[in-house]
Amino acid sequence: MQSRTLYALAAAVLTAGCLVGTAFATTVRISDVPVPSAGSGVHVSDVTPTTIPPSATLVPKAGPGPFGAPPLSAPAVEGFNYVTNGTYNGTFFIPPDPHCAAGPTQVINIGNCLIEWRRKAAMSDTPDFLDDLKGFFSALPAPAPNPGPGTTLGTATFDPKVIYDQYAQRFVVITLERWDTASGNPSNQSRILVAVSKDSNPDNGFWFHAIDSKVNVGGLDRWADYPGLAVDDKAIYITNNMFAFLGAGGSFGASLLWIIPKTGAYSGPNNALSFALYDAYAAVGQSGFAQTTQPAHMFGAPGNGFDGNPLGTFLVSYGGLSDGLNEYLDIIQVTDPLGTPNFNFHQFS
Numbered sequence: 643m644q645s646r647t648l649y650a651l652a653a654a655v656l657t658a659g660c661l662v663g664t665a666f667a668t669t670v671r672i673s674d675v676p677v678p679s680a681g682s683g684v685h686v687s688d689v690t691p692t693t694i695p696p697s698a699t700l701v702p703k704a705g706p707g708p709f710g711a712p713p714l715s716a717p718a719v720e721g722f723n724y725v726t727n728g729t730y731n732g733t734f735f736i737p738p739d740p741h742c743a744a745g746p747t748q749v750i751n752i753g754n755c756l757i758e759w760r761r762k763a764a765m766s767d768t769p770d771f772l773d774d775l776k777g778f779f780s781a782l783p784a785p786a787p788n789p790g791p792g793t794t795l796g797t798a799t800f801d802p803k804v805i806y807d808q809y810a811q812r813f814v815v816i817t818l819e820r821w822d823t824a825s826g827n828p829s830n831q832s833r834i835l836v837a838v839s840k841d842s843n844p845d846n847g848f849w850f851h852a853i854d855s856k857v858n859v860g861g862l863d864r865w866a867d868y869p870g871l872a873v874d875d876k877a878i879y880i881t882n883n884m885f886a887f888l889g890a891g892g893s894f895g896a897s898l899l900w901i902i903p904k905t906g907a908y909s910g911p912n913n914a915l916s917f918a919l920y921d922a923y924a925a926v927g928q929s930g931f932a933q934t935t936q937p938a939h940m941f942g943a944p945g946n947g948f949d950g951n952p953l954g955t956f957l958v959s960y961g962g963l964s965d966g967l968n969e970y971l972d973i974i975q976v977t978d979p980l981g982t983p984n985f986n987f988h989q990f991s
Contacts, residue, residue, distance in 0.1 A: 675894045676883045676934045676961070679801055679868040720767040722756045730774040731755055731798050743806040743813060745842050750806075750813055755798040757815065759844050770845065775799045775817050779835050781850045781912055789831050792852050792913040795819040799835065803871045805939060807878075811842040812908060814878060818855075820865045824888035832856040832865035834880060834900070836915065838908050849910040853917060855882065859895035862886040866898075872937035872955055875944045877979050878902040879937035879955050896921050897935040899957065901979050918983075922957055922974045926987035931972055933961035947977035948986055954979030963989070 727734050735754040742751045748770070750759040757778050758769040776798055783793045802817035815837040821827035834853040840846050855866035866882035873879065880900040886893045899920045907915035923932040938956040947953040954976035963970040968991040975986040 676868070676897075677894070678883075678885055678892070716765075719760070719765050721751050721769075722753070722758055722772065726756060726772075727754070727774075730772075731776070733798075735798070739801060741803045743804045745806045745813060745844075746811075747842070748844055750804050750815070750844060752802045752804045752815065752817075754800060754802065755817075757802070757804075775802060775835075778815075779817075779837065779850055779852075782835070782852050785831075789821070789829070789833075791854065794835060794852055795821050795831055795833050797821075801867065801869055803869060805871055805873065807873045808941070809873065809875045810904060810908060813837075813839040813842075813844055813848075814871065814873065815848070816869055816871050816880060818866055818869060818882075820867075822865070822887050822889070830856065830863055830865070830887045830889075834866055834869070834882070836878070836880075836902070836907065840910075849907065849914070850912045851907060851915045852913060853900065853915075855900075857884060857898065857919065859884050859898075859921075862890050862893075862895060864895045868934060870936035872939040873904075874940035874953070874955055874979070876952070877904060877954065878907060879976075879979075881935045881937055881957065883934055896929070897923065897932045897959070899935075899937070899976075901954075901976075901983065903980055920983060920985075922976070922985045923987075925985045926974065928987055931959075931961075931963070933959045933972070935959040935974075947975050947984070949977055949984055951977035951981075951984055952979070953977055954983065 724734055724738070738753045740751070740753040742749060748759050748761055750757065755775045756772065757775055758772040760766070760769050776796070779794055784796050785793045789795055797819045799817040799819050802815065804813060804815045806813055817835050819833040819835065821829060821831035823830055832855040834855045836851040836853065837848040839848050856863055858864070864884040864886050867885055868883050870881035880902065882898055884895045884898055886895060899922050900917050901920065902915055902917045923929050935957045936959070938958060940955055945953050957974040957976065959972045963972065970989040970991055973988050973990060977984045
């Protein structure tokens with residue numbers, strides 16, 4: 643799996659004022675280009691047969707460091723696990739890809755390929771809601787007989803994420819789908835599935851949306867993988883690595899950005915969202931630095947960016963960039979996200 647980037651990292655770096663300039667000519671990549679994530683279905687080990695029997699006793703591993711995990715501040719809660727997938731999905735998934743978000747009264751836990759939530763007060767092992775992600779998104783049309791606008795692909799999905807939008811008091815859930823003719827599917831397809839809670843309480847329902855994320859980059863159709871997810875006061879931001887389908891070689895093509903205005907996505911009905919798609923690295927003339935990119939989840943009062951336009955988010959990435967002495971973090975500041983977005987590229991040591 644690719645390494646995660648802390649949401650607050652971009653803002654922290656900018657606040658520290660450690661801009662080192664744009665030394666593009668002397669900065670080189672020393673790591674490999676992005677590869678498909680381990681939950682995407684490209685790898686043989688993604689959907690694992692019952693090598694671990696459902697009846698097996700699962701023993702937790704000690705926490706990080708030689709002294710194990712720090713003491714818990716409250717009793718542990720048992721969420722869904724490897725075995726739960728056998729009940730809901732009929733098979734078992736590696737890796738688990740866990741992700742969670744806390745709202746005012748509930749916590750949503752998500753992973754391959756399940757979603758559950760619990761009340762914060764008197765939290766117990768029994769969730770208030772538990773379902774597989776295919777069932778969770780079943781309000782969207784299924785691909786019968788062929789996928790079309792607003793349809794799912796009817797798969798178990800992969801790479802799910804969830805955040806809580808503190809600006810609008812909503813949970814935002816995303817997960818990905820992929821069809822590939824080389825894997826026996828009838829056509830090459832890619833989907834980003836988006837769910838937005840109708841208020842701060844997930845018990846009150848969600849609006850569901852499907853984005854066709856098959857995009858032609860460099861003359862090849864590509865599918866979306868390893869998403870980043872963030873919000874500011876204006877929009878939802880989703881990033882994805884884009885890979886060619888297996889029949890075309892599976893090469894990395896770009897890291898793209900979807901900007902989704904909250905209007906429609908948050909007010910419904912299903913499949914009411916709109917979006918704009920951008921190649922931020924190409925926009926700043928730095929396609930050669932494109933790599934796994936995460937948008938920054940913004941907090942606080944909205945302000946303006948370097949160019950005086952309304953600030954959107956920061957796109958943060960690292961992929962072994964070095965000039966031989968220093969390593970560099972790439973950051974693209976996004977401004978005027980719902981108008982004509984501007985992208986400002988910087989590297990930080």
